[in-house]
Amino acid sequence: MNVKNRIALRLIAWLVLVGIVLFAMAWTTLSWTMNQLTKIDASRQFDDAGLHRLVQTIRAEGDNLVFDADLLDQLRETGGWLQRIDEQGQVTDAFFTPADVPLSYGPGELNAYWLGKSPFPYRLYLWIQEKNGVLHTLIYGETNKEDKLLQRLAEQSSVKGKAINVTDELRVGLTDSDSWLQLLNQAGTELASFNKPQLAISDFSVQDLVLRSSYPDRYGTKVVSYYDEQTGLTWVLSTPYPAWNQARSR
Numbered sequence: 001m002n003v004k005n006r007i008a009l010r011l012i013a014w015l016v017l018v019g020i021v022l023f024a025m026a027w028t029t030l031s032w033t034m035n036q037l038t039k040i041d042a043s044r045q046f047d048d049a050g051l052h053r054l055v056q057t058i059r060a061e062g063d064n065l066v067f068d069a070d071l072l073d074q075l076r077e078t079g080g081w082l083q084r085i086d087e088q089g090q091v092t093d094a095f096f097t098p099a100d101v102p103l104s105y106g107p108g109e110l111n112a113y114w115l116g117k118s119p120f121p122y123r124l125y126l127w128i129q130e131k132n133g134v135l136h137t138l139i140y141g142e143t144n145k146e147d148k149l150l151q152r153l154a155e156q157s158s159v160k161g162k163a164i165n166v167t168d169e170l171r172v173g174l175t176d177s178d179s180w181l182q183l184l185n186q187a188g189t190e191l192a193s194f195n196k197p198q199l200a201i202s203d204f205s206v207q208d209l210v211l212r213s214s215y216p217d218r219y220g221t222k223v224v225s226y227y228d229e230q231t232g233l234t235w236v237l238s239t240p241y242p243a244w245n246q247a248r249s250r
Helices: 002-045 046-057 069-078 107-115 145-158 168-176 207-216 242-248
Strands: 059-061 064-066 081-085 091-095 122-131 133-145 157-159 163-167 180-184 191-193 221-227 235-240
Touching: 046 069, 046 122, 046 133, 069 081, 069 091, 081 221, 107 122, 133 145, 145 168, 145 207, 145 221, 163 180, 207 221, 207 235
Parallel strands: 163 191
Antiparallel strands: 059 064, 081 091, 081 133, 122 133, 157 163, 180 191, 180 235, 221 235
């Protein structure tokens, strides 16, 4: 083999090696970025991204299942609780579960709680996923604290002109969290508000309220509403995510 061919082969080998290294670096960076984004999503919406990641990170140690400690910390910070049940509905693992939560569920019982057909003191989310031949069913529950707060606001607030007068006790909680309160008429147009930022919308279509309530991460704001059947008016409580607050303060 002459010198030119040797140089060409070495150059090709070097280029292949560099390509492999660059591909490995790109793949590592992409994996790390996706992992960080999943963690951010989990901290915002534990009922979706958090439960998915919990299943992905479950590992078996003997007869026991081990859950990711960081995700359990995020779970605790949300104020929620978690159960894992087997195919017979028996709870096999539980974290931060209140005393009034069942330790076993019948098929019809769990379905009725989840669909809201039977009263249950917590908002429920289910995640069913198979991993390594094992079917994992996770139940995530959280207190309906925003719904209860909005109920109190609707009962204890008064309207004067275009302003909603809130009691001093509730005012502190709303301002500290940068939340705002709106009262809408039957057409979805704002009649009055409290602490509403300048860029917040004042007219809600049917789709607006449904989408903002169902997909808070898309809008950076958690929205809950209460419809008063007697008056036909709707109370809307909006609470921005921390990242949205930081962007607004810049």
